[in-house]
Amino acid sequence: FATRRMFPAFKVRMSGLDKKAKYIMLMDIVASDECRYKFHNRRWVVAGKADPEMPKGMYIHPDSPSTGEQWMQKVVSFHKLKLTNNISDKHGYSILNSMHKYQPRFHLVRANDILKLPYSTFRTYVFKETEFIAVTAYQNEKVSDV
């Protein structure tokens, strides 16, 4: 069983925020489709129906809450998000099924305080290009060749 950070990390650059207001940023990961994949002849191919998914929590960016000004002045990186394939993990990391396809989602909330989160409006953004297949070992040689 392995627990590692997501690589490469999910990163966003923000603009148009209210400089003075405070924001909380979150992300989560949802299953993309109902398939299990395999890596055959250097290609990803569907290999049956997906395994059941574990419930996944919300990952709150550790700099939350911060002002719009602070968020906008550098790229916001979620590199500390941890993934695992250990279904009995107790640390609250995102539990993914290996060889399944996932979609990260980004949530922006205007709130002064984590305690106010549940009262607040979530704005959710999905970037299709961040979709990925979870693996236990890199399949693409180009990744290790960096």
Add this chain to the structure above:
Amino acid sequence: FATRRMFPAFKVRMSGLDKKAKYIMLMDIVASDECRYKFHNRRWVVAGKADPEMPKGMYIHPDSPSTGEQWMQKVVSFHKLKLTNNISDKHGYSILNSMHKYQPRFHLVRANDILKLPYSTFRTYVFKETEFIAVTAYQNEKVSDV
């Protein structure tokens, strides 16, 4: 301006929790009295009225939420709590006035999820023996002699 962890760390050992229920643990720091202190002839003596206090946030223990069973199986340490004397700190660390007396407080909340925190009942505990005076450099030789 310095930002360091609190030393020694605030630690609690838990018992009597519901093993299956999930809990969130928090701590904060409040001013103990209205005095400023000085270290004179190897003793702490009152040296005037306290400076104004900055608002202090709640520090959520990073293992939150976890089950009663997990919390009880080892000492719960808040060693990652950060203190600073930088009044314009933007990281959400606890901003303390040096040479002032403070009281840490511990909060226990039964909740599955950080999003449910504001709906939930806080049980707050104060341990008088954890009161301390904030400093920028150790005054007691016994600390450095360890």
Add this chain to the structure above:
DNA sequence: CTTTTTTACACCTAGGTGCCAAAC
């Protein structure tokens, strides 16, 4: 003079990394 703050820096440590060999 005493007390307190700041800065710098070498040291250390926890934890994250790729990579490999073995197991499955």
Add this chain to the structure above:
DNA sequence: GTGTTTGGCACCTAGGTGTAAAAA
């Protein structure tokens, strides 16, 4: 044989540590 998972391990890095000297 193929594809996938696991565990180990040397390496590296971010960040926390005390200490001491200088500044205030």
